[in-house]
Amino acid sequence: xxxxxxxxxxxxxxxxxxxxxxxxxxxxxxxxxxxxxxxxxxxxxxxxxxxxxxxxxxxxxxxxxxxxxxxxxxxxxxxxxxxxxxxxxxxxxxxxxxxxxxxxxxxxxxxxxxxxxxxxxxxxxxxxxxxxxxxxxxxxxxxxxxxxxxxxxxxxxxxxxxxxxxxxxxxxxxxxxxxxxxxxxxxxxxxxxxxxxxxxxxxxxxxxxxxxxxxxxxxxxxxxxxxxxxxxxxxxxxxxxxxxxxxxxxxxxxxxxxxxxxxxxxxxxxxxxxxxxxxxxxxxxxxxxxxxxxxxxxxxxxxxxxxxxxxxxxxxxxxxxxxxxxxxxxxxxxxxxxxxxxxxxxx
Amino acid sequence: xxxxxxxxxxxxxxxxxxxxxxxxxxxxxxxxxxxxxxxxxxxxxxxxxxxxxxxxxxxxxxxxxxxxxxxxxxxxxxxxxxxxxxxxxxxxxxxxxxxxxxxxxxxxxxxxxxxxxxxxxxxxxxxxxxxxxxxxxxxxxxxxxxxxxxxxxxxxxxxxxxxxxxxxxxxxxxxxxxxxxxxxxxxxxxxxxxxxxxxxxxxxxxxxxxxxxxxxxxxxxxxxxxxxxxxxxxxxxxxxxxxxxxxxxxxxxxxxxxxxxxxxxxxxxxxxxxxxxxxxxxxxxxxxxxxxxxxxxxxxxxxxxxxxxxxxxxxxxxxxxxxxxxxx
Numbered sequence: 001x002x003x004x005x006x007x008x009x010x011x012x013x014x015x016x017x018x019x020x021x022x023x024x025x026x027x028x029x030x031x032x033x034x035x036x037x038x039x040x041x042x043x044x045x046x047x048x049x050x051x052x053x054x055x056x057x058x059x060x061x062x063x064x065x066x067x068x069x070x071x072x073x074x075x076x077x078x079x080x081x082x083x084x085x086x087x088x089x090x091x092x093x094x095x096x097x098x099x100x101x102x103x104x105x106x107x108x109x110x111x112x113x114x115x116x117x118x119x120x121x122x123x124x125x126x127x128x129x130x131x132x133x134x135x136x137x138x139x140x141x142x143x144x145x146x147x148x149x150x151x152x153x154x155x156x157x158x159x160x161x162x163x164x165x166x167x168x169x170x171x172x173x174x175x176x177x178x179x180x181x182x183x184x185x186x187x188x189x190x191x192x193x194x195x196x197x198x199x200x201x202x203x204x205x206x207x208x209x210x211x212x213x214x215x216x217x218x219x220x221x222x223x224x225x226x227x228x229x230x231x232x233x234x235x236x237x238x239x240x241x242x243x244x245x246x247x248x249x250x251x252x253x254x255x256x257x258x259x260x261x262x263x264x265x266x267x268x269x270x271x272x273x274x275x276x277x278x279x280x281x282x283x284x285x286x287x288x289x290x291x292x293x294x295x296x297x298x299x300x301x302x303x304x305x306x307x308x309x310x311x312x313x314x315x316x317x318x319x320x321x322x323x324x325x326x327x328x329x330x331x332x333x334x335x336x337x338x339x340x341x342x343x344x345x346x347x
Numbered sequence: 348x349x350x351x352x353x354x355x356x357x358x359x360x361x362x363x364x365x366x367x368x369x370x371x372x373x374x375x376x377x378x379x380x381x382x383x384x385x386x387x388x389x390x391x392x393x394x395x396x397x398x399x400x401x402x403x404x405x406x407x408x409x410x411x412x413x414x415x416x417x418x419x420x421x422x423x424x425x426x427x428x429x430x431x432x433x434x435x436x437x438x439x440x441x442x443x444x445x446x447x448x449x450x451x452x453x454x455x456x457x458x459x460x461x462x463x464x465x466x467x468x469x470x471x472x473x474x475x476x477x478x479x480x481x482x483x484x485x486x487x488x489x490x491x492x493x494x495x496x497x498x499x500x501x502x503x504x505x506x507x508x509x510x511x512x513x514x515x516x517x518x519x520x521x522x523x524x525x526x527x528x529x530x531x532x533x534x535x536x537x538x539x540x541x542x543x544x545x546x547x548x549x550x551x552x553x554x555x556x557x558x559x560x561x562x563x564x565x566x567x568x569x570x571x572x573x574x575x576x577x578x579x580x581x582x583x584x585x586x587x588x589x590x591x592x593x594x595x596x597x598x599x600x601x602x603x604x605x606x607x608x609x610x611x612x613x614x615x616x617x618x619x620x621x622x623x624x625x626x627x628x629x630x631x632x633x634x635x636x637x638x639x640x641x642x643x644x645x646x647x648x649x650x651x652x653x654x655x656x657x658x659x660x661x662x663x664x665x666x667x668x669x670x671x672x673x674x675x
Contacts, residue, residue, distance in 0.1 A: 148411065324370050
């Protein structure tokens with residue numbers, strides 16, 4: 001087995017196992033009291049991008065963010081603690097799953113649809129402004145792409161030559177409303193052609209294929225400093241939000257669900273690796289699973305042990321100024337006296 | 348004695364930006380028309396020549412994405428200044444202010460910051476009409492996490508803009524078009540004004556006036572009309588976020604009379620907030636407090652209607668006379 005294959009399979013398993021474990025522990029314990037959007041079925045994007053991210057690259061994600069958070073080398077302990085509302089969480093327990101962010105690993109997300117997507121422009125601009133070799137990844141869904149701000153964002157990214165990889169995970173649904181009821185197009189990338197933006201569609205659930213595509217695209221962005229748009233056709237197996245499924249609402253057909261489940265990226269990739277590497281793969285898988293299980297269990301224990309926060313008001317404002325202020329703070333002219341005799345005159 | 352230097356409000360803003368850009372290479376300016384024709388009421392004149400087009404550049408009409416462009420850059424340590432020619436365009440950007448910028452520091456538990464400035468101009472006057480003349484300041488002040496600054500004169504504008512650019516919190520800097528040609532002595536060196544420090548502008552014992560932005564100037568003119576007959580204790584709020592009204596409470600304990608002057612609508616105004624805070628503080632007034640504001644209506648264009656829509660210094664004088672039962 002090659003290193004990249006091991007890593008890719010480990011990433012896929014890691015993201016799925018974490019989701020499954022949270023779902024398992026959600027009820028009846030009720031210790032994670034916040035809405036969560038799981039990404040079972042959609043692990044392929046974060047798993048394949050992980051090897052190509054350097055520190056100081058940024059990810060700005062949609063609300064279905066757990067996979068990308070972990071792909072960006074975010075701490076699992078801090079993520080689970082955040083869901084528990086503990087002060088050891090990534091956001092000190094103030095944001096929860098929907099706005100999971102981590103300043104130190106440059107990972108940010110939010111649940112009001114398309115803001116993170118647009119923030120990528122300024123983030124990427126800072127990388128050019130400071131002459132670094134980093135780039136920005138931003139992930140959005142087919143629903144988020146319907147907001148007007150996305151049109152503005154793509155234009156600005158092309159206009160200013162910003163190093164951004166736009167990833168649109170098209171899972172066909174905005175909550176429970178299918179794309180068919182929302183648009184005439186089936187693929188989002190079809191409608192962004194006019195922006196003079198390089199775009200790709202990935203319509204396969206083969207993680208290795210996506211890995212090689214992302215290897216090419218990320219290397220290109222680092223060199224050309226120009227944005228690229230990539231649409232990944234995917235499917236969410238779990239419900240829109242929360243650990244309970246929502247297929248009993250019949251908003252998607254059994255036929256469609258089964259079709260995608262047959263394309264399950266992890267099951268298929270596992271079969272492929274098993275067929276090719278046999279016992280070597282089994283050994284690797286066993287070792288990986290027991291390592292991941294321990295890591296996940298430790299994370300929950302850490303969250304359980306952590307303390308609840310007792311402050312929140314002070315975080316609304318930084319209440320600080322740039323250090324540069326010190327250089328002119330002392331230029332404190334006798335303001336009051338100067339002003340008294342010089343009242344502004346009207347024009 | 349050294350000759351005093353007079354600058355207009357526009358020149359002060361221009362100088363503050365240039366000095367901030369010299370002090371910190373992370374400061375840059377962008378927006379539609381920022382380095383074209385009118386140079387945003389001459390506030391960006393000469394900046395492109397002094398710096399490069401990397402530090403000041405044009406943008407498309409995309410207020411929503413531009414606002415989060417500023418946010419993304421600020422989150423990474425740059426200090427962007429985004430300019431809107433009219434505050435009315437900021438209505439496009441409510442999601443960006445409400446759901447992203449204002450809560451960014453909060454949701455990161457203080458670990459991330461957004462040191463950005465959004466300069467916006469309030470068109471007020473000369474037929475600007477319903478979509479070009481309103482002011483949305485009290486709507487911004489409602490949001491925790493944002494600082495809304497309303498400078499009242501050239502020297503205030505310079506210091507407050509420098510402080511806003513250097514602030515690690517997001518600042519909305521509101522400039523009333525009617526103030527651009529006012530002139531005042533403005534010191535040359537860069538200087539700093541604490542954003543949450545109310546300024547005691549005139550001293551008097553008769554009536555406490557709380558004002559902000561251009562209503563400070565109108566209150567000063569009202570004082571000139573009143574001469575020695577009525578003396579106002581005038582306060583300039585400077586910032587309408589994170590109120591610290593201690594100085595005003597002290598003044599009210601002395602005057603026991605309060606007039607709030609505000610260029611904006613009456614209901615849900617900053618004046619309403621001041622009066623409510625004074626009531627909560629338990630300060631007993633001799634007369635009911637008065638709000639001098641715009642009528643609760645959109646702004647008419649027709650000159651004939653417009654001149655009655657906006658109040659002037661005479662209205663402040665009239666209210667003061669009524670409150671004290673005397674004529675000036």
